[in-house]
Amino acid sequence: MRRTAILLAAASAVATVAMVKYGGQEFTPGPPPVRAFAFDLAGRIAADQRYLKIAPGDATVWAELGLGYVEQARVTADPAYYPKAEGALRESLRLRAAGNDTALVGMAALTGARHEFAQSRDWAIKATAANPANPLAHGLLSDAYVQLGDLTKAEKSLQIMLDAKPGVASFTRAAHFFRIKNQFGRAANALNLALGAAAGTADLADIHCRRGELAWLTGRPSLRAYEQALDAQPGYPAALAGRARALAALGRGKEAAHAYATAVARNPEPQTLIEYGELLHALGRKAEARTQFRVFRGALKLFAEGGVVDDLTAGRFEADHGDPAVAVTHLAREWIRRPTNEVADAYAWALHRAGRDREAIQYARDDTALAAFHRAGIERALNRNKDAERSLDRARKLNPNLPNLSHTPRIEVANGR
Structure with missing residues (x-):
């Protein structure tokens, strides 16, 4: 058995879910970057654009441009790049339909970024068929299977x-x-292997961010990991957001608020906007929190216009800060698309917030600290107090960082309030 096979056989493996909680929200970073561009991404995109004006029939460069747009959307949190990516990738496939695994990989990455995981799986399967030796095709197929809840295939x-x-x-x-x-x-061992294989500053920044998320999960908020990421690549968006989360978890609220402001100015990613609003509310800055939640709604709309289906984030937000009935609608759709434990937990919590506890308990999980905490709340509402205590103990065991296992009070922001 080869060394890499031993990694999974001895440890069991696959893609990136971290739960970093501030005020009851779960932070779930996306899959690893496509990593087709470990250099100047904007410069590479500009060069491809210039080249295609001269040689518009080059299917490979159209595919590379499409992949570049997908990565640029991830880095900047600007969903306007997704339609550009789709246009470039479909042009590549029009020019060369057979054996174009680069464009097929690009479509798998694009649909995955848009949370169209069944489509991402299908594109990745086509890519592996076109070129079984393309490692990224198999990685993206793994990502899709994770999101669809099939860990064996992943x-x-x-x-x-x-x-x-x-x-x-x-x-x-x-x-x-x-x-x-x-x-x-x-997971820590796998990240150490990744550090040893890092080929540039973007790799280092990404890996240190993941180390920070893992440290939080094990009850040790780590500013150092995010500072190492920022040393590797100043202004790295995920590191700015992670540093803000760590400061909040360490009880340094004013510093965290400033850090969040910097993070959302650089990268207005919806989950980070929610966390910033929750922190502002916890600091008593309620008007600013409501403003931040309105910004979140605007960001979610922009992502939808870019083709991103994000009923999970929308449902979580509505469950705690908007209309729980709307949250249930969002998460029922998400559950049909991808019946994972992560979605089940969010769906259960939305049903609980909507007063539908007997339905909620059917979806309640305890595989993460936040899920166990949510399950305890549902069990308490059903007067299953001994079960609730067991679930709370489970939550504390999984993540001692949960601040008193209390949940952020609901903030009314529906209809712009």
Whole structure:
């Protein structure tokens, strides 16, 4: 058995779910970056655009441009790049339909970024058929299976990627899988392997951010990990947001608020906007919190216009800060699309907030600290107090950082309030 196969056999592997909680919200970073561009991304995009004006029939460069747009959307949190990516990738496929695994990989990455996970799976399967030796195709297929709740197939696809190309992209995906299974020590080992394979500052920044998220999960908020990420790449968006979360978890609220303001100015990602609003509310700055939640609604609308389906984030927000009935509608749709534990927890909590506890308990989980905490709240509402205490103990065991296991008070912001 090869060394990379041993990694999974001895530790079990696959992609990236971290739960960082401030005020009852769960932070779930997306899958590892496509990593097709470890250099100046904006410069590469500009060069491709210039080249295609001269040689518009080059299918490979159209595909590379599409992948660049997908990565630029991730880095900048600007969903306007997604339609551009789709246009470039479809032009590549029009020019060369057969054997164009680069464009097929691009479509898998694009649909995954848009949370169209069934479509991402289908595009990735086509990419692996077009070129079984393309490691990124197998990695994206693994990502899609994770999001669709099929961890057995996800692990198989990741193993193929690891065997074909052990490196940052495959090791960070392995860390993701370990974290899903609460195997934090193994996740840390996978991230150490990723550090050893890092090829540039973007890799280092990404890996240090993931180390920070893992430290939080194990009850040790780490500013140092995010500072290392920012040393590697100043202004790295995920590091700015992670540093703000760590400051909040350490009780340094005013510093955290300033850090969040910097993070959302650089990268107005919806989940970070929610967290910033929750922190402002916790600091008594309620008018500013409401403003931030209105910004969140605007950001979510922009993402929808870019083709991103995000009923999970919308449902979580509505459950705690808007209309729980609307949250249930969002999450019922999400549950049909991807019946994962993460979605089940959010759906259960929305049903609870809507007063539908007997339905909620059917979806309640205890695989993460936040899920166990939510389950305890539902069990308490059903007068199952002994069960609730067990769930609370489970939550504390999984993550001692949960601040008194209290939940943020609901803030009315529906209809612009």
